[in-house]
Amino acid sequence: MSRKTSKNNDLLSSVRKDTSPKIYxxxxxxxxxxxEDLADLVLKIDYLLEYSSSCIRQKDFEEARESLSKAENRIKMLExxxxxxxxxxxxYDGINNKCK
Incomplete structure (x- = not known):
């Protein structure tokens, strides 16, 4: 069986440009x-972390804490x-430390 890459998998091809190399x-x-169910969960966590970081830059710490909480729950599912x-x-730890 051949290894799936962005050339032969829709999920991977759709996220290749948008994710960091380690997440990819x-x-x-x-x-x-x-x-692929867990891969979708990783994508959701990645989005929540990006959103939290954006909220922190905009000084919306309440929204950042809420999205970090959701990310934490999903990380526990992966673990x-x-x-x-x-x-x-x-x-997660880096973004959480920035959240006041």
Missing amino acids: SLLVDLVNDNR MQKVDTEYIRYL
Whole structure:
């Protein structure tokens, strides 16, 4: 069976330009393990982290805390499925420290 890449998978091709290389690598691993449901969850977490960061830049700390809480819950779901969340956790911690 061939390895799925952005050339032969719709999910990967749609997010290749928008995600960081480490997130994309995690997505490729999940898609190749036939866990596209978890790959979708990673994309949602990535979006929530970007949104939280944007809220912090705009000084909307309440909205940032709310979206960080949602991201935390989804990260815990990934950890229960034994997904490597080291980089996602690193991003989360960095954004959470900026939130007052």
